[in-house]
Amino acid sequence: MTREEHSPLQGKAALVTGAASGLGAALAQRLAASGADILGVDLQEARLVDHMAGLRRHGVQAHALSVDIADPASAGQAVRQALDHFGRLDILVNNAGTDVTLPISEMLEADWMRVVGTNLTAPFLLSKYAADAMRRLGSGHIVNIASTAAKRAWPNASAYHASKWGLLGLSHALHAELRADNIRVTAVVAGGMRTPFLLERFPELDPSALQDPQDVAEAIHSVLLLPPSTVVAELTVLPLRETSWP
Template identity: 40%
Template sequence: MSFERKFPERALITGASRGIGKAVALRLAEEGIAVALVARSHPDLLAVQAEIQAKGGKAEVFPIDLADLPALPQRLQALLDRFGVCDVLVNNAGIAQVGPLATLSLSDWQRVIDLNLTAAFLCAQAVLPGMRQQRCGTIVNIISIAGKRAFPNWGAYCASKFGLLGFSQALAAEERQHGIRVTSLCPGAVDTPLWDTVQVDFDRSQMLSPEWVADLVAHIVHLPKGAVVEDLTLMPAAGAF
């Protein structure tokens, strides 16, 4: 039995201004996929766009604050109206808040949950009608090993990522009947600017590179239509930090 697949033409990538999101955008653009770059920082997105275009790729910039949940559905619909139906969604945007749960403020807790979990839910909701109409599409949720294993002082982050894993698995079960594939990708520590925002002292030279994660995303996206990677954990050879 053979399975034909539609070559992906357009991808929406959140958190595309740096780290894993930027690496994924560059990698998919190399494959000839037009990418919609989403993040808060307009100048950083323009820099990524210029890098993609310099290599002959196609990219459009959409500066959107994904944490502004009330406005997000409308902003995403405007993006799709301009960019077109997305064959691929990479939910990558995320933040961390380090500190014990006993003293974590409600505002910090909510900020992490809003961006890491609820924004991903709204992004998926936005692209699903188009994917369902064409009966194909791939959603890759960049989770974390912290979605499977709890770490002290990372309680809000772990809660958001455990929640994202559950959401991702439920979405996969609901959407496979519509030809939509959903992957939960759980990398261990990746050397990204996220580590610049938290006060931890890890050997970043032992971490995964964003480009290694991006290569996996590209492989997932280009699998034959009859195959899906539902759950994948990628760890540094040095183990968890």
């Protein structure tokens, strides 16, 4: 399979976290098909390496970095590797996420720190370092994968909700701040997807009512293709049949 001809993303460089599975893998696949070079970041090293190798059939560069983005040092490492591999960074996708599904009475401080570290602190640091590189380039696009959990709440997910509400706020703040530097920032409020992340935590869900992560990746891809003078600050992508939100 070859890359798409004449795509505006051809030759761009993208850093995608959580790229070994689910939405991250689907989005890395979609961007590679449009000619973008990919640095995928994930803790699942073997799966990540296999997926990046598969992306090279599109004729692009695709590299794997297996680090824990909850470690603050990993953000700088990831951006440096993207620049070392590609010489530029055009797109950052803050997709990696985790959860500890427990009532607050049982949640440990370490649980809270891990969820917030992965879901909120890592996107802040990655955006900080990526924005420096994009500023030098004169343009860029940061995509923050939030969730309907940033708009509503359910029991036993206090850390997850806090991190996703925080990520949505961070994304809008960066949109306001970075547009002066020609850097676009988009928050994606994604409804339920057929991914292990969701189905393993909530096995009672009907998979047929959820959306394919490839469909969400397609929606994000369309935002990345907008003219450079236009930005979608917040995009909500929901399963048609799943009615928990709105």
